[in-house]
Amino acid sequence: MFEGYTLAELGSIFAMQGFAGLILFSVFVLMALGLAIIFGQMGVINMAHGEFLILGAYITYFTSNFFLNYIPALFSAYFFVAMALAFVGAGALGMLVEWAMIRHLYRRPLDTLLATWGLSLILQQFYRSVFGAREVGVELPEWLIGSLPVTDVIEVPINGLFVMALTLMITIAVGVLMYRSRWGKQVRAVMQNRVMAGAVGIDTERVDRYTFGIGCGIAGVAGSAFTMVGSTGPTSGQLYIVDTFLVVVFGGAQSLLGTIASAFVISQAQSTMEFFLSGSMAKVLTLLTVVGILMLRPQGLFVLKVRR
């Protein structure tokens, strides 16, 4: 598949596709971080994860319209407000869902899958009824439009860079929260041995609720970031859910580092192959490879060693 390209051309193709892959990587990481917390730490399969993401995207859309209509002077900064709102909105809904549904199902992980799938159907129809079936996009503030030329063939879009920077920040924040804070320690303790954690005085129910809430909140922020690179419709969330689960499983469900590494590998493979093959074949090959490797290493690339 490399015939007909000179070495220099191949180099710039790889650089270009590599960059496109980096944007895809950011998207995957943002989606997968929330899922890695919920699935990896709690063992709950949240099939409605994509819908929480869409919620964040809709919140961003409304915030941008609000700023545009009422306080246009501050429009260039709307995004940060939108992100905070998306986090709070999706997080609050997540905590509500945990209280109403998930906490009754901790002993039956497969059933959380069905129940949250039902939730995702309801949310999708809710979005369609309330916001319309049409896809919506946000208007970008001026400082996010345009691109930076790196060499004469390679150009880097600024909104892509922004999303990548955002991903980096959120990842670091999650890493600090999970591995450096007192709260993160409690989460990990509860997930490794619930009974023992309860015995040493950790309020496990509260930890569960906040963990789920934060996972969903991060999905909301991811949705907010998504509006920078694409448009949003009621069913957009479903398109990503399998990819995201594979990213999390492939990386090793309990390791955030693994999630990031597998998101990187999958996105780069996909984006590089897309240039040489059709998009659908690239996707098939990538997913097949991931499934194949998962059969060899069922626990994923990065396994957290835990005595059970």
Place this chain on the structure above:
Amino acid sequence: MRSGNIFLRRNEVLFLVVLAALLLVVFPMALDSFRLNLVGKYLTYAFVALGLVLCWGNAGILSLGQGIFFGLGGYCMAMFLKLESSSPEATAIQSTPGIPDFMDWNQITELPFFWQPFHSLTLTVVAILVVPTAFAWLIGVAMFKRRVGGVYFAIITQAIAAILTILIIGQQGYTGGINGITDLRTLKGWDIRTDFAKEVLYFVTVALLLGCLLAAQFVRRSKYGRILVAIRDKEDRVRFSGYDVSNFKIFIFCFASVLAAVGGAMFTLQVGFMSPSFVGIVPSIEMVIYCAVGGRLSLFGAVYGTLFVNYAKTIFSESFPELWLFAMGALFIGVVMAFPNGLAGLWQVHVQPLFDRWAAARAGARPIAPSAAAAAERRT
């Protein structure tokens, strides 16, 4: 009949008679041919639900990829029917006569090698049984030998369903793409589009379904079925007792996949086309809900659950299309949260004890306490 029979217990014979009477007598008499054909279509999903009762309810393996096998069976049948309807005479206006129309549109001039066997009905029937089994065996060996189970198995089968859908849609020239294989006309010269043919196919479907139900019940009742339940409940203990757990799981997964494939083949015959929209993630999860609504531990429940959900879906989407997803979502949540054993569970807890008491009273014995009878029933 004595209650020790390996196929059915006494009340199950009654259930079977009721189900057979409903499907073979009541529906054909009460429904017009359009509705009857619709019921026939629902029943093809019931094959999948039967497989899921064995696989998920009995063995604890939740496969979110049953659409794969339903689709494989359906596509095998569709390929045979398509070849029959693309005879050189019927396709004379194409640039290459004698190949299916969608291949012609996609500039393919020669029938691909994997289409060749589908010229023969015998090979097609063999393929309907063997292709899904082989595929399920491959997945099963790769997963169960490596001790992949539970949630991971569900996610990976789901991913495989997604892969297959993308592949079918992407390879338009070989598979008909997103439209699927359409415009199927005859089976060995017998027009399958007439009302009469659809009625005959309905009865064939019912007969096959009842046969599969008996076969599935046999598997459940055998020693093998009881080992499966043991694996579901405490896999490690069974393994330590010296059983090769993975082989048991592989077998039941293959068995469920064959059931799904038979359903898929009957679906193609009755509906007259096959498309990737029956293969992917959404239909696969819907098939799980048919089984869950009916009761994941009851074969009869699975059939009724399938009929009930599909009937509700048809009613809702005819009159209130936007309500359907709400209703479906609520059904998912309600069944999982409130009735983990579905309709069959409700029956066993609320209706069965009445029958038992009545039977006991007739036999002159003292009535059994309803709660004890219900508990005993739930244990079985």
